[in-house]
Amino acid sequence: MESEKHNGQALRPKGQLLPLAGALFFLLLALVSGGLSQAGEQALKRSTGFQQILRQKEEKAKEVLRQLEADFAGREALEVLNRQAALFQRLAEKQGIYFFYYQDGGLKYWSDHSIPVQARWGSRMGRPYMPMRNRDYVSVVQQTEVGTLLALIELRSHYPFQNKFLKNHWQRDFRLGKGVEIEFLEEQGSFPVLNSEGVYLFSLRFPRGGTQRGDLLLLSILSYLLALLFALVLLRRLLKKCRPRLRLLLMVLVSLIVVLLLWALQKMGFPELFSGLRICRPELYASRLFSSLGALGIFSGACLFLALLWYRFGLPLLPDHKKLKWIVAIFLIVASSVLLLFVEGLIRALVLDSTISFEAHRVTTFSLYTLIGLLIISTWFFLLGLLSDAALILLPERRWRALILPFLVVSVVMGLAAFLPLKNASWLAWLMMLMFLGGIYYLRDLPDTRIPFSRYVFLLVCVSVFMTLRILDSNHTNTERKRMVALVKLSSEHDPVAEMLFSEMTMAVRNDSILSRLIDEEHIPIERINQVVERLRRSYFSGYWTKYDLQVTVCRPDDQLYLEPPGDEYLHCYSFFDEMIYSEGIQIAGSDFYFLDNQNGRISYLASIPFYGTCGEHRIYVELDSRIFSEELGYPELLLDNPGQIETAKGFCYAKYNHGDLLTRNGTFPYRRSSAFYTGGEKIFEALQEGGYEHSIYNVDEQNTLIVGSPVVTQVDKLISFSYIFALNFLFMSLVYLFINAGLFRRGFSRSFKTRIQYSMVGMLFLTFAMICGGTVYFIIKQNRAKDFDNLRNTMRSVYIELLHKLEYEEDLGNWSSESYYNLDELLRKFSNVFYTDINLYDKGGRLLATSRSEVFERQLLSRRMNRVVYDNLSKDGASEFIHSERIGELKYISAYMPLMNSDNHFLAYLNLPYFTQSDALTQNITNLVMAIINIYLILFLVILLVSVFLADRITQPLRLIQQKIARVSLSAKNEPIRYDRRDEIRGLVEEYNFMVAELERSAGLLARSERESAWREMARQIAHEIKNPLTPMKLNIQHLQRTLKDGTPEPGMVDRMAATLIEQIDSLSAIANEFSDFAQMPPARNQRIDVVAKLRNLVQLFGSSDRMRISLDLGGCEEVFVFADKEQLMRVFINLVKNGMQAIPEGRDGDIHIQLLRSDEQHLQLRFTDNGKGIPEEIRDKLFQPNFTTKSRGMGMGLAISHSIIGSFGGKIWYETQLDRGTTFFIELPVLVEKSGAQS
Structure with a gap:
């Protein structure tokens, strides 16, 4: 109904209330959560929570210890502990609680080998708070009749150096930020922590201003986004309902607000709440226009919003x-x-x-x-x-x-x-x-x-x-x-790993009492010098340092140094080295070592280490020169501080040349032995492509040349890049398309057969490829895992054989040494470099005997005990070997164990190969293989996806043809059959369609004939009825005239009255004949370009003189709107609708007829003729446009039927809405005239 329709277009308060309320609610939530995330983390509450969690862990540890003590009664303690190994492992992984057992003062049981507890029970072991080098713990001690049980509750990790594997953090259950520190003074702002016995442990100090709580910050960001989303929904609804001028004003206002916000962001930066986010800092991205990636993202989103705003609502204006x-x-x-x-x-x-x-x-x-x-x-x-x-x-x-x-x-x-x-x-x-x-x-x-x-x-x-x-x-x-x-970094010839180790080595060498005793003589014999060199080589310059040539010189203040030919001279020892340091040396911070910038193509260092003894001052000068083509075991990234800064040319291949000869190279590219193959040395910087690599060449000087290469991006790499980028764009566009067409999909998604085919094919393909790809990746990872285990097992057996050659006749390895090797550590380092793996030996009690990588244990990253699970399997269960995964910090690696037996099959030690030095390489190999498979599947999926999109079109093409043909089926026109030559299921459908068309044509002929006969019969009945009405009074008048003439008594004026009556009835018959003629054959339309606005104004002027009728006109802001129609026929429709409205107004009511012009879209206009008459009764509404129906006392009811026919001939449509006793609205929709190159359509 009309009143309902107008109400639907008004600004409904309920329609705007929901998005407004949502925007305000989420904005308030964002402000509150953002404020709380900055509110100092509520330090008291968090410290109280920490205390409660610690108490719970203490109670759990005490409960386990009490149960263990009870189980010790009448049973072997180690047997009880071994049976609880699964419980201990679960508590260690989930709650960070570890268990140890001391008997007779010695450590007999350990649940985890990552905690370097003391081997002997000491006084500090019973302290409630136990800080260690890398971690802090709270201890719980339980004395039993047979020994001492110790439980350690992990508090936090704090390493002296950090990398991607070793990170400082609190144990996850405590949920404390990085800025929270432990103190031992109860100062203002710190919060004391007590154990369950009420003993003071330490104090927690929270950073000033607090640290941002990640959960509240995330909630704040999500709330801001949701508030923005609701605000956009509100804006969209307002713009859709506003009048054009108000809409334009609102759009300009919104655009100005967005521009001002962008200007404020550019000038003042992000608010403090978001300034800590990495995306809002310049470390990721910064340019002259945008200070961060976040600023660029916000600017991009704002520009897209403005573009959408003006595209959707501004373009129609x-x-x-x-x-x-x-x-x-x-x-x-x-x-x-x-x-x-x-x-x-x-x-x-x-x-x-x-x-x-x-x-x-x-x-x-x-x-x-x-x-x-x-x-x-x-x-x-x-x-x-x-x-x-x-x-x-x-x-x-x-x-x-x-x-x-x-x-x-x-x-x-x-x-x-x-x-x-x-x-x-x-x-x-x-x-x-x-x-x-x-x-x-x-x-x-x-x-x-x-x-x-x-x-x-x-x-x-x-x-x-x-x-x-x-x-x-x-x-x-x-x-x-x-x-x-x-190239520039390599030209400086520094070794960042060595320089990191120098600072640790310096104090150890200075405080070495053995070295000091060996050189504390007036005259040092050559044997002592050799002992000094051997001591330095074995104790300090082994392992990683085998890549360097070591030369040691011991001098007193007055000693002379002999230089071999071509120098062949004696120089003052101190002066010689001091001059070398002065002219070429750069001191390494925190050490006695100097980097020598001598441009000899090798990395050179010199150390001047003073010693003071009873015989005065001595100095040991240590010279290190990198070897040519050294093949040593790399230093594990686990032990490096910020390894990203150390790997200067990571991912690149490089080569160093001196005097044209290759000194050293790194990477997979096989560089030639002479630099002449790559460069003539004419230019400082050169570039070339060789062997699938792109190389940059740096001729440092006439003697030294550096080359750095990286793999060329292949065509396959380009195809893979395209696949990922296309997949991302495809997903992005799909989401946008679904969002824009959400309403259409809700109404008609299931109606599109082509769409269902496409989505079914894509869904099945995606599911199939996901399953195949997932299964392939799983089996490849599993296969490579097994391959890595086999490789490690083979390596371990090779190491076993080599160790057996050296140790097969030994009975005990406690203090082993030989003529070639100072101790077991030196032997293991030798084999470590040969087999490119680290090696550990443990004794029968699981204690560390020797290692090729002592730094891991010296830095207390691991204890000097075996992994508990492995130890139980090898010692208790008698396993011949054991391979499993272990962890140090965030580094997960595989580790292999097996017993080492002598020639008499007597136990010597447990052999362990931890593979963490090559863990990155193994992970990278698996990752590369997996990604290659995923890339292949992705390319195949995208190809098939594109094919499926077009294949669906091809499959549904015959169906679309049938759909189009069915849509064009008409009873009044010739329907063409479909030609389809293929023999498939669609052919049967086509044949049925052709048969239906033929039957329809035959039925249409019969129906048309029947309708014509019925129409003529009905029309004859109606005409007969209409003619009979005036004929009856005419017959009566003539009969009356005949009687009067027969009687001879005619009344005066009777003939005139009768003549007038007959003329009136004859006119009525003439009008009936004219209306029937008009309906039977409309005059041919003379369509032309017509301004509807001008016609409506003429119409109002024509009927505007009525006293009891008010006619109003609303043109909707249109100055002129053109249609292609016959002006006479169109005006006839307008006049008919206005007259009908006037005649429908009952007596005693002032008439009000309102005419409104609307632009429903770019291609159509809509006219509304609204009256306040009686309305149309329900029972007669379906007959209103029938040609022989009328509710008026005069006429045949042809007006609306003719109007319906006229509007239909113009390509438009006419309908109505009515309310009883409220009025009726007639709607006319006509196509707007579109001009194309002078033609009209």
Whole structure:
């Protein structure tokens, strides 16, 4: 009903209340949660929570200890403890509680080998708070009749150095931030912590201002996003309901607010709440325009919002002026071209000015920030699509020649950009812009307003290809820069690992009493010098240092140093080395070592170590020169502080040349022995491509040359990059498409057979590929895991055989030594370098005997005890070998164990090979293999996905043909049969359709004949009835006249009265004949261009003189609207509707007729004729447009039937809505005139 329809268009308070309430609620929640995340973490509450969690752990530990004590009664303590191994392991993993058992003062049982507790019970072992080098614990002690039980509750980890494996943190159950520290003074601002006995342990100090709580910060961010979403929904509803002028004002206001917010962000930065987020800091990305990746993301989102706002609500407000639309369209095309150049620069900046990896073919280097960066780029392309689409909409031409002007404008803009100093102007951008416009025209070249998703695939391919090529090009430039940086770093010939170890070594050497005693003589014999060299080599310069040549010189203040030929002279020892240090040395901070910048192609260090004894001062000078082609076991990343700074050329191959000869190389590329093959030395920096690698060459000077190479990006790598980028864009566009068409999908998703085929195929393909890919990856990982175990097992057996050759006749290895090896550690280091693995030996009690990697134990990353599970399997269960996973910090590695037996099959030690030095390599190998498989499956999936999209079109093409034919079936026109030659299920459907068409044509003929006969019978009945009405009074008058004449008594004037009556009835018959004639054959329409606004104004002027009738007109702000119709017939319809409205108004009521003009969309107008009459009764509404129906006392009821026919001939439609005693509204919808190159349609 009309009243209901008008109410539906009004601003309903309920429709705006929900998004307004949602926006306010989430905004309030964001402010509150953000404030709480900054509120000092409520230090008292958090310290109380810490105390409670600690008490619970203490009670759990005491409960276990009491149960153990009870179980010890009458049973062997170690047997009881071994049976509880599973419980101890579970408590260690979940709660960080560890158990130890001391008997007779010695450690007999340990549940975990990562805690370096003392082997003998000491006084400090019973302290409630037990800090260690790397971790802090709270202890719980239980004295039993047979020994002492100790439980350690882990508090936190604090390593002297950190890397990706070793990180400082609190035990996860306590949920404390990194800034919380332990203190032992109860100062203001600190919170004391007591154990369950009430003994003071320590105090917790929270950082000033507190640290941000991650959960509350995340809640605040999500709340802000939801508040923004509700605000956008509210804005959209307001804009849809507003009048045009108010809508324009609101859009301008919103745009100004967004611009001001962006300006404030640029000038003042992020609020304090978000400034701590990594995405909001410049460490990830920064440029001249944007201070961080977060700032770029917000700017991109704001620009997209403004573009959507003006595209959706601003474009329809543009006046219908041809020249203005041309100007705006050209401006938008120019803006689109400039925007594409900006996007090119943005891609380059994101790759070159950030620490984010965009190497899509190396997906393992991807991070969340990579995805954010790619989504930002996709956002700008979406904005580019809006601008281009708006430009094509505004162009009046709708054929392919409409693209000529955009192509010319784009070519001019790109040509001008090429002449300007713009780095980003390229033929690729020009071609991309032309293809982009063509793709958007292809999208718009549909009669249906809903564009199928398959038509977006071309645009997605274009965008993905452009992004891939530009990212690859920028990555190439970035790799070149990294190679240059690596060259410069390598040219300094530093060894960062060695320099890190120097600081630890210096004090150990200075305080070595054995060295001091060996050189504390007036005259040091050569045997003592050899002992000094041997002591330094075995105790300090073994393992990693085997890559260096070691030379030791011992001098007193007055000693002379002999230089061999060609020098052949004596120099003062101190002066010689002091001059070397002064001219070439750079001191290593915190040590006695100096880096020698002697440019000899080798890494050289010199140490001057003073000793003071009874015989005065002595100095030991240690010279280290890197060996040529040294093959030593690499230093594990686990023991390095910030290893990212140490691996200067990680991922690159490099070679060093001195005087043209190869000194050293690293990596997989086989560099030649002579540098002449690569460079003649004419230029300082050179570049070449050789053997699938790109090489950067740095001729440092005439003697030294450095080469750094990196793999070339292959065509397969480019295809993989495209696949990932296309998959991301496809997913992004799919989500946008689903969001935009959410209402359409709810109403008609299941009706589209093609859509169901596409989604079914894609879903089945995705599920199948996911299962196949997942299964393949699983089995490959499992297979490689087994292969790694086999390799480690083979290596362990090889080490076993070599050790057996040295130790097969030994009975005990407690103090082993030989003529060649000072101790077992030296022997293990030798085999460690041979087999490229670390080696440990444990005695029968699980105590460490020897190791090739003493730093792990010296730094207390592990205790000097075996893994408990392994020890029980080997010692108690008699296993011949055991391989499993172990962990140090965050490093997970595999470790192999087996008993080492002598020639008499007597036990010597437990042999252990921990594979953590090569754990990264193993992980990388598996990762590379897995990613290769995933890449292959991804490429196959995308190919089949694209094929399925077009295959669905092909499959459903016959169905669409049948659908179109069925839609065109008409009873009044010739229906063509379908020709289909294939023999499949659709052929049967086609045959049934053809049969139906033939039957329909025959039935239509019979029906038409029957309808014609019925219509003529009904019309004859109606005409007979209408004619009979005037004939009856005519007959009566004539009979009366006959009687009067027969009687001879005619009344005066009777003839005149009778004549008048007969004339009136004859006129009635004439009117009936005329109306019937009009209905039977309408005059031919003379359609022409008509201004509906002018006609409506004439109509109001025609009926405006009535006293009891008020006619009003609302043109909806339209000055002129044109249709293609017959002006006489259209005016006849208007007059008929107004007259019907006037006649429907009852007596005693002032008439009110309202005429309204609306633009329902760009192609149609709507007219509403509303009266306040009696309304139309329910029982007669279905007959209103029938030609022989009327409710009036006069006429035949042809007016509405003729009006219905006239409007239908114009391509429009007419209908009505009514309310009894309230009035009726007649609606007329007509197509608006569209002009195309002078033609009208």
